[in-house]
Amino acid sequence: MTRVEDALQAAQLGVDAIGLIFFAGSKRYVNLEQAQAIARAVPPFVTVVGLFVNASAAEVKEVLAQVPLNVLQFHGDEDAEFCRQFQRPYIKAIRVRNTVDIEAAAATYTDACALLFDAAVAGQYGGTGQTFDWRLLPRQLNQPWILSGGLNPENIASAIRQSHAQAVDVSSGVEMAAGIKDGEKMQALMAAINGFGLSVD
Numbered sequence: 001m002t003r004v005e006d007a008l009q010a011a012q013l014g015v016d017a018i019g020l021i022f023f024a025g026s027k028r029y030v031n032l033e034q035a036q037a038i039a040r041a042v043p044p045f046v047t048v049v050g051l052f053v054n055a056s057a058a059e060v061k062e063v064l065a066q067v068p069l070n071v072l073q074f075h076g077d078e079d080a081e082f083c084r085q086f087q088r089p090y091i092k093a094i095r096v097r098n099t100v101d102i103e104a105a106a107a108t109y110t111d112a113c114a115l116l117f118d119a120a121v122a123g124q125y126g127g128t129g130q131t132f133d134w135r136l137l138p139r140q141l142n143q144p145w146i147l148s149g150g151l152n153p154e155n156i157a158s159a160i161r162q163s164h165a166q167a168v169d170v171s172s173g174v175e176m177a178a179g180i181k182d183g184e185k186m187q188a189l190m191a192a193i194n195g196f197g198l199s200v201d
């Protein structure tokens with residue numbers, strides 16, 4: 001989310017969480033002022049996730065001091081020791097190429113509140129709009145996990161059926177332009193997943 005109005009509409013549609021990207025290399029980057037406005041505007045029952053890519057600990061702490069984030073999401077090459085130092089639950093994003101990536105992540109980020117499985121696209125960390133082979137996903141994992149990567153109103157139901165995901169994370173699939181959400185697409189996505197009873201970010 002980069003705009004208060006998009007975050008409010010998502011909250012109205014019933015999402016469980018919204019994400020704010022503090023990675024300057026993203027088209028969806030938000031500065032501290034934007035982030036504060038969005039985080040303060042959303043209702044208290046919507047989890048505000050702050051997303052970082054290979055930031056320094058000082059950068060993460062600076063954001064935490066100024067923006068009320070509930071959860072941190074690390075989308076780069078951060079190790080578990082780095083991720084667990086901030087007194088916030090954390091999500092570790094994994095760019096999936098094969099089942100070994102998933103098994104290694106589950107063995108490494110044991111204290112993550114969730115693992116997020118995303119598409120692996122060379123030279124990009126996330127928000128790619130690309131799907132990956134959902135058959136690689138585990139039937140059972142001793143950790144909550146989130147399906148991500150190229151999800152949109154058209155493929156979301158099939159993705160959930162095939163992957164058995166209990167939570168999904170969607171970005172470009174509900175946008176009209178990078179960082180600008182499309183209200184109709186968000187509505188269509190939520191309608192498509194209605195009935196699955198899962199978490200949406």
Ligand SMILES: O=C(O)c1ccccc1NCC(=O)[C@H](O)[C@H](O)COP(=O)(O)O
Nearest residue numbers: 026125126127128129149150170171172
């Ligand atoms: O969205 C970005 O611009 C981004 C850039 C760098 C790292 C992560 C980024 N997004 C993180 C997300 O959690 C996205 O929702 C996820 O990658 C899925 O994106 P999409 O395939 O566009 O739905």
